[in-house]
Amino acid sequence: MPSENCVLILEDDLSTRLIVSKSLTTQGIKSVVAASIAEAEALIQKHDISLFLLDVHLPDGESTSLVAKLRSSHALVPILVMTGDYEQNRVSEFFELGVRDFINKPVHPILLASRVRSFIKSYETEKALFDANEMYQKIAHEKEQEEELAHYVYNHILKVHTTKIDGLDVVIRSSGRFCGDMLLSAKAPNGSLIVMLADATGHGMAAALTIYPMVSTFAAMVSKGLSLGAILRELSSKHNQSIPQNRFVAAILLEIAPKENTLKVWNGGMPAALMFDQDGELTKVTSKNVAIGILPEDLISTKMQSFDLSKISKLAMFSDGLIENKAIDGRTIPFSEGYDIIAKNLDDSHALLSLMHGYEQFEGETKDHDDMTLAVLDLVRIQEELRQDEPEDLQVPGSFEFSFELRGSSLNNDKFAFSLSDLLSTYGFNKEFCQKVFTVVTELLVNAVDHGIFNIPSNLKEEDFITYLSMREQKKVAVSSLDKVMIEVKWNDMEHTLSITLSDSGAGYVVENIEKADDTAAYGRGIKLITSMCETFFYDQETNTTHVTLEY
Amino acid sequence: MSQPAVISIPERFDFSTHKWFTEAYESAMDSTNQIVLDFSRVSYIDSSALGMMVLLRRKLSGVGGKGYIRNASGTAKDILEMANFNTLFEYE
16 A cells, blocks of 8 residues: 655665655655665655655766656656755756756755645645546546437437428528527328427527427327327427426427318417418417426417418528527617518528528627527428329228127227227228228217117217216116127228128117207217218118228 | 316217216316317217217307317318317317
């Protein structure tokens, strides 16, 4: 175990050696002594030396050779040399070698000790500074590596989850390596384009990190065919689950739906989106909501602002970095003026970004730029591209048919219709068709079970819903193993038709009665729904079998 | 006019939802006579959902209130239109 913080005294003259070491000991400074260079070198290995006190001439050579070695092995440790008058002419030589100071012989014990003490003290400060700097270098290196990884992930996520589309022009100017703004776009299965511009609190990696969870959620929810409102809820829920409560994401969500001829906008905490009609008339779609992360997802408003898509030619949206804290000739630009400047310069988005960047106003000494993102959507071109994607591939290769027979308690499985439509989706039928099948099968089943088998009068739903429910519960418990429903599903790939046949062990029904029900009645809609969704509907009273076909 | 309450309906709006749905609008109607039915998440709908909506509409009318439909899309929207529900509820 090396003894710590001691002074090495190299002196061949015994009396000087004793005076020096004693004077240090009196002052509470530990020391080790050597009478030759060889001895000194041996001691250096064993001790943690905080100062060298060297004589010049020694039996085995001059201490200059040792000084040269020490400069590389003990770079920061101060070296003091004890000299006699006759050696004064060599002072500059020693200084050049790296010696810090000289002590004149004969030594003055008190002066020597306080000098040594003062050098040790400054050595300690220097060493602490050096260590701190080394630690800093290490941390900086680690941070650099972490950022490298984060940046890779950041770029990768963006690349994977963004759909390139003609007519959507995006320019981003980031204040640093990471951007707290993000523009995402994805085509939905129903032929709509969903676009999101998000801006997280702050900037840099923390802001980028705040947005990460939303990115993959966004892409997954769009491809699942969720509506804009449902996507918003999912994003909000994902954000609330994974991001600390004091971090928010302002966002604009858009749905461009050529099929419905609508443009839906949800603006939560972003500057207004600028919308232009064919004549260049400007409408500002201002924020009506708070940013994502402020409210729990069940309180977030999914109310959209909806516009006639055919009337809009262009839309621009941007993060607040583009419009906030701007000044011209020292005069702060109000938002209204900022909007005008942006609206007039949208033809060259890169130039617009540089222009606005030039108006940046710095408060005090902080030169913190906010990230700037500008997205300009040419809605005519986007719609053209979306239309080109059609017609949707409606091929379902091969034919299939299967039949089910539900008996006794299995009639109470209220997930049957849903699972059947889910099963059909695995064959490649689109979501819309599967939703229709769900409704048709549900209606057929309810009709067969509630009315056919349970024999619950259909007008009871209307007159006394509570009684209807309790009656249904009773019948469910009392269901007999002889009660059954037979369902046949048949896909004909030549005719593109799905036939569903359903019969039950009940008493059957009279179609006319039900068709009479009007819109405001709470019952009798089932058969009406079926007939309106199916190409053919036929009820065979003889066999108590309903036949329907749906065209795909 | 009181602040409308928003009821966010799940993906499947069918018979299995009735208990939840009835409780949701009954508790909402303790404090408002304006109810927004948020269809954002609804993909699957059947006639019992329509029936439940009719009952809600009747309760709302009884207290001089009004019902709204928000973000209906796809088949759910088609079915609501087929049933002429624009005469019972206002589309937002």
